Amino acid sequence: MSEAALAKEAAALDATDGLAAKRAEFDLDDGVVYLDGNSLGALPRGVAGRLCEVVGHEWGRLRIRSWEESGWWTAPERIGDRIGGLIGAAPGQVVVGDSTSVNVFKAVVAAIRLADTASRDEVLVDAATFPTDGYIARSAARMTGCRIRAVAAADMAREAGPRTAVALVNHVDYRTGRLHDLPGITAAVRAAGARTVWDVCHSAGALPVHLDADGADFAVGCTYKYLNGGPGAPAFLYVRRALQDRFDSPLPGWNSHADPFAMDPAYAPAGGAVRGRVGTPEILSLLALDAALGVWDGVDLAAVRAKSLALTDFFLRCAAAYVPEGRVASVTPEAHAERGSQISLRYGPGAGEVMAELVRRGVVGDHRRPDVLRFGFTPLYTRFADAERAARVLGEVIGAMEEGR
Template sequence: MTPTTRADCVELDRTDPLAAFREEFVLPEGVVYLDGNSLGALPRATPGRVADMIEREWGRDLIASWNTAGWWDKPRTLGAKIAPLVGADPDEVVVGDGTSTNLFKALVAALRMSDRDIVLGESGNFPTDLYVTEGAARLTGAVQRRVDPDGPELAAALATGDVAVLLLSHVDYRSGTLRDLPAITRMAHEHGALVVWDLCHSVGAVPIELSRSGADFAVGCTYKYLNAGPGAPAFLYAARRHHAVADQPLSGWHGHANPFDFAPEYEPAPGVSRFLSGSQPLVADAALEASLDVWAKADMAQVRVKSLAMTDLFLRITTGEEPGRRPPLRAVGRRPMVGDGWAGLESVTPLDHAHRGSQVALLQPEEGAGYPIVRALIERGVIGDFRAPDVMRFGFTPLYLRYVDVYDAATALVDVVETGEWRQERFARRAQVT
């Protein structure tokens, strides 16, 4: 069914196979939360799990918990719980540190496996990917090159044959464009390049098949679609075939083959544990564990079906486009104008399903309109966010959003734009961050 009315959405929610998951999350009253692509909502089990970790594991059992509560192995046991979400084997993923740090480890390890010296990245990637590449390249003598990965330049840049490592975001943080991970990985390998995937905006949002695609390395965060809490520990995937040779630079004692020998020289652990460095924040790990236990019950194929249905619905109401049919206006080189869509809104997110993650990015053609529109929507209880220079971002999280939420949010957005409500001066004043 293609929903067109709110009643249609009520009916879709009634038969939604994922409907029960909503009860697993805490959601503020009167809010439609479309920013789970920035910070996932709180799982209902998290406060209790964290309290138990703090009061029993830490407060009562103290250092004994390094053994009895499995603290020492958390980077591996949590990694094993993330593995099915990224299509990896349980012993190919470890949890720890932040995305930036893991990216640095993966990039340097990959560069050391190649006799070439170019790191190919995307011009529009999330800044930390650009900056960390800059840092890793400087230290290793490599050179950063950037292309638009959604155009023909990617193939051309790989075809030069001098690319050591390709670093791409699986889903673009701004536009929500989903890249063809298997095809790009194959193309990179054909040209002798290794691939590091940044999964921050795709893990928990779309099905991922790292092993089957032959991906080399991947990193990702857990605080967006995975609901592990602000700044929660990140993860790193290394294909098993690279474990014996991967040589990462942050050689700390948790990555040692025999950490409790306290040996004077570093000897990397045989498996993916060699990517670990030091102790990890176990209070934060407890929150991650609680959220991964929710994800263990979710079927990613169902998540994807609902995600696409929700973004279709949102796009249809806000832009008047018929999603799934054709590329967005901007991509076909046409200047958008008010009247192009129902409310003058244009989608930056691809309309075709194969290239869409689980977020929708919209433009309103007037300069400077994005920010106040988002603020005006927030005042109505619809939380999205804004990314410079002009993008309004809306994330869709099938585990805790209903079709009626999407309908209500989309119609509120149209109303805010059509009535000119967003033009009130107070909406233009910038908050410090968001």
């Protein structure tokens, strides 16, 4: 298909996009195609003004009174419930705070402590997991006398057995964009008598997630990708309601005490998701995240998913038309049921140079060593015209680089 025909198709798709108006709620430069929201989401326009109010009035004028008068103290649970609505969790099961790594540690250790017998001494880890998940899981296993076994996420269901205490799985593979079977794996691991910890960093805000309905035990996720919470925004922890009374956090901080201001030297855990808290909440970043979540008001996640799949399909078609034949290969599954909201293309040893030149020309994706070009599609603000332009510039860059060799 010709460039003119693809550009015309992109314009027609954008004209009928039910989410198109959401783009105006973000601070974006029309001269740049931003396809790295799977690393850092764009800035929602409402955040800056809200932070000015927090700093100038709540901190600057009310000061210590804001813990009660401005609702600072309950922000981790209140904002957790907002995120819960985006990941299929009923209120009271999500708490926001700390980093993804810290929350992985809490969840994995707590899951091990829930094991019904001492013989459950095995931690299954997604073999292609984001590195920090593996690091944390190995440390948690050493501390609890367990052993780590790395298995492919696709094999997790059949690998769980009588020695398995917990399976730590990525919902979407960060490198390839492969979407794993959360309900199927969860059911199989539970049938084996073990618990699941799901990393939903690359699915929260990108596609519908149904933690309650699918029976997940624990889940963790960051908020600076598709949820647009900003750099270093606090992560979240989901604890299924049925497990909360037995959730034994390895980090029992004063914020998770049943009566934190009693300053009791003996620890007594609070009820509910509050047990997932540790220390003083990160108020500035928490409230920036709270403001950022406003872009999700009234958004249907089914529409987000439909647009994500349409965008990634269209990008692949454009790449096939523009990129010299045989120069790139998609490592992201073609099947919709197995695809997150990104496209990863394998190029070769020069992938880093290609991405650097794309960024210089105003198309921002990222490079995963050694040979993957990664493009994230954020349906709330990515246009079909962006997908067409990105593929066209990619073809130009690869063509020019190979001509020059």
